[in-house]
Amino acid sequence: MATIREVAKQANVSVATVSRVINQKGYVSEEARTAVLQAIEKLDYRPNRVARSLYQKKSGLIGLILPDITNPFFPQLARAVEDVANHHGYQVILCNTDEQFQKEEAYIQALESMHVDGLIITTNYSDNPNYANTDVPIIALDRVLQGAIPTVSSNGYAGGRLAAEWLIGHGAERLAMITGPAKFPTIRKRHEGFEEAAGDRLVASIESMFHFQDALKAAEKLFSQHTFDGLFAANDVIAAAVIQAAKQRNIAVPEQLQVIGYDGIELGEMITPPLTTIAQPIYQMGEMAAKLLIERIEGGPIEASHHELPVHVIERETTKKKG
Amino acid sequence: MATIREVAKQANVSVATVSRVINQKGYVSEEARTAVLQAIEKLDYRPNRVARSLYQKKSGLIGLILPDITNPFFPQLARAVEDVANHHGYQVILCNTDEQFQKEEAYIQALESMHVDGLIITTNYSDNPNYANTDVPIIALDRVLQGAIPTVSSNGYAGGRLAAEWLIGHGAERLAMITGPAKFPTIRKRHEGFEEAAGDRLVASIESMFHFQDALKAAEKLFSQHTFDGLFAANDVIAAAVIQAAKQRNIAVPEQLQVIGYDGIELGEMITPPLTTIAQPIYQMGEMAAKLLIERIEGGPIEASHHELPVHVIERETTKKKG
DNA sequence: TTGTACGCGTTATCAC
DNA sequence: GTGATAACGCGTACAA
Numbered sequence: 001m002a003t004i005r006e007v008a009k010q011a012n013v014s015v016a017t018v019s020r021v022i023n024q025k026g027y028v029s030e031e032a033r034t035a036v037l038q039a040i041e042k043l044d045y046r047p048n049r050v051a052r053s054l055y056q057k058k059s060g061l062i063g064l065i066l067p068d069i070t071n072p073f074f075p076q077l078a079r080a081v082e083d084v085a086n087h088h089g090y091q092v093i094l095c096n097t098d099e100q101f102q103k104e105e106a107y108i109q110a111l112e113s114m115h116v117d118g119l120i121i122t123t124n125y126s127d128n129p130n131y132a133n134t135d136v137p138i139i140a141l142d143r144v145l146q147g148a149i150p151t152v153s154s155n156g157y158a159g160g161r162l163a164a165e166w167l168i169g170h171g172a173e174r175l176a177m178i179t180g181p182a183k184f185p186t187i188r189k190r191h192e193g194f195e196e197a198a199g200d201r202l203v204a205s206i207e208s209m210f211h212f213q214d215a216l217k218a219a220e221k222l223f224s225q226h227t228f229d230g231l232f233a234a235n236d237v238i239a240a241a242v243i244q245a246a247k248q249r250n251i252a253v254p255e256q257l258q259v260i261g262y263d264g265i266e267l268g269e270m271i272t273p274p275l276t277t278i279a280q281p282i283y284q285m286g287e288m289a290a291k292l293l294i295e296r297i298e299g300g301p302i303e304a305s306h307h308e309l310p311v312h313v314i315e316r317e318t319t320k321k322k323g
Numbered sequence: 324m325a326t327i328r329e330v331a332k333q334a335n336v337s338v339a340t341v342s343r344v345i346n347q348k349g350y351v352s353e354e355a356r357t358a359v360l361q362a363i364e365k366l367d368y369r370p371n372r373v374a375r376s377l378y379q380k381k382s383g384l385i386g387l388i389l390p391d392i393t394n395p396f397f398p399q400l401a402r403a404v405e406d407v408a409n410h411h412g413y414q415v416i417l418c419n420t421d422e423q424f425q426k427e428e429a430y431i432q433a434l435e436s437m438h439v440d441g442l443i444i445t446t447n448y449s450d451n452p453n454y455a456n457t458d459v460p461i462i463a464l465d466r467v468l469q470g471a472i473p474t475v476s477s478n479g480y481a482g483g484r485l486a487a488e489w490l491i492g493h494g495a496e497r498l499a500m501i502t503g504p505a506k507f508p509t510i511r512k513r514h515e516g517f518e519e520a521a522g523d524r525l526v527a528s529i530e531s532m533f534h535f536q537d538a539l540k541a542a543e544k545l546f547s548q549h550t551f552d553g554l555f556a557a558n559d560v561i562a563a564a565v566i567q568a569a570k571q572r573n574i575a576v577p578e579q580l581q582v583i584g585y586d587g588i589e590l591g592e593m594i595t596p597p598l599t600t601i602a603q604p605i606y607q608m609g610e611m612a613a614k615l616l617i618e619r620i621e622g623g624p625i626e627a628s629h630h631e632l633p634v635h636v637i638e639r640e641t642t643k644k645k646g
Numbered sequence: 647t648t649g650t651a652c653g654c655g656t657t658a659t660c661a662c
Numbered sequence: 663g664t665g666a667t668a669a670c671g672c673g674t675a676c677a678a
Contacts, residue, residue, distance in 0.1 A: 001435075003655060014665040019657060027663050049437040050382065051655030053373045054670050060437070064417075069398045069405075072589075079393045082419055091433065094387075094417045096405055110414065112324075114372040114383070212593055240593040247595050266395075270535055270563040271594050272570045326671055337649045342673055350647050374671035377654050
């Protein structure tokens with residue numbers, strides 16, 4: 001790969017002039033400009049971003065830290081981040097942490113030492129001191145971090161309420177809930193909303209991990225111990241497990257049991273019957289996080305804003321039709 | 324962030340000495356070493372990877388180019404790549420191309436100019452001249468590129484055959500197939516294998532895009548025009564659509580219609596009934612690609628090897644039990 | 647065993 | 663308008 005020096009020599013000018021035409025800064029005669037442009041063309045020269053980074057202390061890199069891209073919630077998020085990053089000339093580095101503090105630590109260190117311009121973080125180690133101390137711009141996504149870190153999330157409490165109201169509004173009288181791990185604050189919000197709106201109608205509740213097989217077991221246990229005609233699952237994967245377990249027991253969905261999920265991932269439309277769910281605006285959340293981040297990187301104000309996006313029901317076929 | 328110079332001053336040695344202890348090269352007295360180590364500790368010094376990259380012409384970055392992380396086939400692949408990259412001290416840059424030549428081009432350029440150490444590519448632009456010319460190590464994944472580019476894929480032809488044999492072996496007599504877009508060579512292999520093993524039994528075939536809604540339409544069309552008792556879908560998403568369409572028409576799976584998918588993504592176990600499918604070793608494919616790449620980056624031989632991994636049936640409930 | 651000085655490729659500041 | 667040249671932070675001959 002040619003260097004700026006070679007281009008300068010080829011065009012019979014100095015490197016300074018070449019730099020000027022590349023960056024469109026300062027004066028440069030028409031004559032010199034075309035000579036440089038030709039030389040660039042001829043040598044297929046492209047500026048070395050590493051060298052540029054060194055001088056400018058900007059790498060054009062954004063770190064995207066998330067638990068596991070394999071969890072169907074995250075690909076859409078990642079895609080959104082990548083889209084807007086790319087659109088602004090940034091590249092994104094994918095980091096899976098498996099919710100492990102250690103991995104997260106290691107990544108932060110590595111990313112800092114390569115001078116990433118910003119970080120988008122989906123984590124539950126809200127107490128990670130690194131986040132408060134570091135001077136690289138950070139946006140928290142789907143989780144609320146402490147300190148002055150801007151956050152984008154969706155309204156989980158409202159979502160939980162909405163789920164309960166939907167079920168009740170469609171005739172369910174005995175409500176059950178499969179919760180996710182209680183250690184996740186965003187998940188707890190959903191539960192709280194659901195519980196409060198369900199009131200006395202809530203007759204059963206059980207906790208499950210997010211993996212499908214765990215959820216299947218939880219669902220079977222729930223079915224064996226309680227009877228109910230409406231169920232809220234902490235996310236769509238769990239809801240899918242519920243539907244499978246119901247089928248197994250010959251419980252008709254939605255005739256005998258109405259099910260409502262959470263997240264709005266594509267899985268919901270692919271299962272049979274298609275899942276009614278509380279949809280988060282996943283793509284928009286990623287989009288907004290990335291936009292906010294880039295704004296800050298490029299000199300925006302350092303304010304700890306809190307962006308909470310609305311959720312909405314996607315009605316499909318695991319809840320009854322009205323009227 | 325502290326620089327090597329500050330560490331040197333703090334430890335009362337020269338930058339060369341500091342560099343020596345960091346990189347464990349050359350002689351350095353025990354005394355000096357501990358002084359340096361203390362200074363590093365005190366200043367929380369970490370080498371600037373950008374500067375290091377500039378000098379060494381190695382960035383520690385790997386570009387992962389794929390169509391769309393949102394397609395459920397790719398997260399596992401990406402995860403595998405990221406895992407082994409990380410394990411070897413590399414970071415991976417996520418690039419979605421939407422199968423668009425332009426985006427792909429733009430990414431290659433950007434990645435080259437930031438001096439990525441290697442590329443893992445999942446694409447169909449096998450004629451992209453950039454791949455042949457560039458001097459950064461490349462591995463092609465799930466697609467076969469022309470030129471001397473090592474490839475890792477799985478045996479699609481055998482997979483197609485296997486699907487047909489499985490269906491026939493379980494009593495299906497009239498076979499149908501929903502193919503993916505014919506422009507993808509890896510997909511065509513599956514079809515060929517299926518067609519050849521199906522022989523006269525193949526009574527219907529229709530092409531579909533990979534998106535669920537497209538597949539639904541294709542399935543409906545197929546149902547309206549033909550009768551069959553065994554169906555092979557080009558991938559698991561399409562299979563899920565078939566199952567939903569069958570349910571709609573009150574066709575019982577697997578009693579009246581047996582369905583077999585392809586890929587082995589998690590979706591298969593989440594739908595009802597759970598999907599029998601031809602599984603590719605997705606994670607291992609990503610793993611192997613990353614290992615091969617890093618081997619080459621770190622000085623391995625430049626050979627255009629072809630690694631074709633075996634596929635296998637995952638039996639679930641959309642095909643009949645034997646006997 | 648240690649330190650000086652240069653180069654990696656770029657940008658920005660000055661003189662001219 | 664243009665061209666030397668000094669940074670940016672690091673690694674390494676080579677001299678000491």
